[in-house]
Amino acid sequence: MTETEAPGADALQEYFDATIARDQRVEPRDWMPEGYRKTLIRQIAQHAHSEIIGMQPEGDWITRAPSLRRKSILFAKVQDEAGHGLYLYSAAETLGADRDDLTERLITGRQKYSSIFNYPTPTFADVGVIGWFVDGAAICNQVPLCRSSYGPYARAMVRVCKEESFHQRQGYELLMTMMSGTEGQRAMVQDAVDRWWWPSLMMFGPPDDNSPNSERSMAWKIKRHSNDELRQRFVDMTVPQAEHLGVTLPDPELRWNEERGRYDFGTPDYAELMRVISGDGPCNAERVTRRRTAHEDGAWVREAAAAHAAKHTARHTGPDRTEAAA
Amino acid sequence: MSETPTPATGSPRGSWPLYEIFVRGKRGLNHVHVGSLRAADDRMALLNARDLYTRRNEGVSIWAVRSTDIAASAPDEKDPFFAPSGDKVYRHPTFYDIPEDVPHI
Ligand SMILES: [Fe+2]
Ligand SMILES: [Fe+2]
Numbered sequence: 001m002t003e004t005e006a007p008g009a010d011a012l013q014e015y016f017d018a019t020i021a022r023d024q025r026v027e028p029r030d031w032m033p034e035g036y037r038k039t040l041i042r043q044i045a046q047h048a049h050s051e052i053i054g055m056q057p058e059g060d061w062i063t064r065a066p067s068l069r070r071k072s073i074l075f076a077k078v079q080d081e082a083g084h085g086l087y088l089y090s091a092a093e094t095l096g097a098d099r100d101d102l103t104e105r106l107i108t109g110r111q112k113y114s115s116i117f118n119y120p121t122p123t124f125a126d127v128g129v130i131g132w133f134v135d136g137a138a139i140c141n142q143v144p145l146c147r148s149s150y151g152p153y154a155r156a157m158v159r160v161c162k163e164e165s166f167h168q169r170q171g172y173e174l175l176m177t178m179m180s181g182t183e184g185q186r187a188m189v190q191d192a193v194d195r196w197w198w199p200s201l202m203m204f205g206p207p208d209d210n211s212p213n214s215e216r217s218m219a220w221k222i223k224r225h226s227n228d229e230l231r232q233r234f235v236d237m238t239v240p241q242a243e244h245l246g247v248t249l250p251d252p253e254l255r256w257n258e259e260r261g262r263y264d265f266g267t268p269d270y271a272e273l274m275r276v277i278s279g280d281g282p283c284n285a286e287r288v289t290r291r292r293t294a295h296e297d298g299a300w301v302r303e304a305a306a307a308h309a310a311k312h313t314a315r316h317t318g319p320d321r322t323e324a325a326a
Numbered sequence: 327m328s329e330t331p332t333p334a335t336g337s338p339r340g341s342w343p344l345y346e347i348f349v350r351g352k353r354g355l356n357h358v359h360v361g362s363l364r365a366a367d368d369r370m371a372l373l374n375a376r377d378l379y380t381r382r383n384e385g386v387s388i389w390a391v392r393s394t395d396i397a398a399s400a401p402d403e404k405d406p407f408f409a410p411s412g413d414k415v416y417r418h419p420t421f422y423d424i425p426e427d428v429p430h431i
Contacts, residue, residue, distance in 0.1 A: 029398075076381075083378055090362045093344065099364060100341050156361070163382075302366075306342065309367035 020221055025151035028094040036220055039213065040150050041097045042111075043222065048088035049106045049113035053287050055081045057121045058130055066124065073170050074127060080163045087156040094152045107292035115273055116203045118281030125178060125185075125192035131171015133200040133238070139164045140234045141204070149221035172241065179246055186246075193242070194250045201265075202273040204231040210270070235263050344393040345371040347378075349385035357389050365390070 012031040019026055026032055055078045062078065065071040089099055105111035116134055145157040178185040205211060205227040217223040242249050253266035342364040348357035360379045365371035371390035399407050415421050424431055
């Protein structure tokens with residue numbers, strides 16, 4: 001839609017390249033290569049879908065949270081994730097993506113979302129571990145995206161990152177509370193850690209030598225760091241937190257490497273990651289079905305609101321306008 | 327986040343219109359564009375904007391404007407549209423040499 005012939009394709013490409021090289025942001029109506037646009041739409045859509053599907057594993061615990069305090073916190077956290085999804089869908093729309101089409105692609109399984117949300121949450125400790133690991137990993141991923149070359153995406157990430165810190169901290173605090181409880185509660189935390197550790201490392205995607213699109217995304221400055229670098233940062237950040245909490249991370253190869261000044265760790269089961277991404281994880285079908293049902297059940301609400309709006313606009317030509325003086 | 331009306335893909339399946347949202351962070355500040363959202367009408371746009379963009383006291387006032395109602399300049403910053411301001415250095419205070427010893431100027 002922006003592929004214009006008028007000012008000369010070379011000049012446009014040159015201008016775009018220079019913008020990227022100067023570390024400036026590309027804005028919605030700038031000319032951009034189709035590959036850049038498509039890559040961004042795909043990445044932002046998957047990111048948005050992940051936020052939306054990501055409400056489900058924790059959402060299951062809202063009605064069962066053990067206290068009003070935990071219930072209010074969890075409610076706020078899950079509501080934030082909905083907000084993250086909406087910021088991101090808006091960003092995708094600035095690239096010409098259509099909102100209805102994105103939803104359609106999610107509920108028909110044509111677009112992916114993060115593999116992590118296809119794992120079940122059988123205990124309340126899972127809520128804590130998700131906040132600690134999954135939101136922690138999300139922070140590692142998203143902080144560099146605040147400098148992503150596409151303006152609306154970067155700005156959405158700034159907003160998201162401000163909120164993620166609460167997510168991670170409430171999870172860790174929940175786990176600290178459980179760890180100071182009974183033997184049974186401590187075991188429950190350790191069990192959740194054992195189940196979530198490897199899937200959390202997989203969140204960063206395939207290893208660099210098997211991540212075909214990474215290099216181009218980095219050249220375009222959509223992505224700032226490689227998958228393996230971000231995974232390493234997550235491990236380095238999390239190990240001391242685990243020690244403080246008093247849980248064991250389930251990796252016999254995990255140890256401090258004096259020379260590198262970083263932790264060495266084992267290799268995640270990338271075959272499992274591929275299986276889960278391709279739809280064969282423990283909860284894939286359940287998550288997508290639930291999203292589809294919610295969308296279909298909500299159809300009458302959307303229609304009623306549209307009908308009401310149409311009637312209202314017909315009656316008064318100008319609904320209450322604020323006096324918009326700057 | 328949409329900055330400008332989105333290219334023709336508006337609402338092919340009768341979906342809700344796109345609104346741009348502006349929030350005044352606190353008294354004394356301008357409203358600033360914070361992003362966009364979809365809503366059936368103005369009232370819903372304001373309610374959704376409150377829930378989406380001011381969950382943590384980020385605002386004391388919200389404007390919701392239909393994206394299609396925004397008139398925007400051409401996207402390219404090299405556009406001659408902005409040329410008139412390019413060569414008028416005398417509009418800046420630093421253009422004028424004033425001796426060091428003249429106070430308060
Ligand atoms: Fe999020
Ligand atoms: Fe989060």
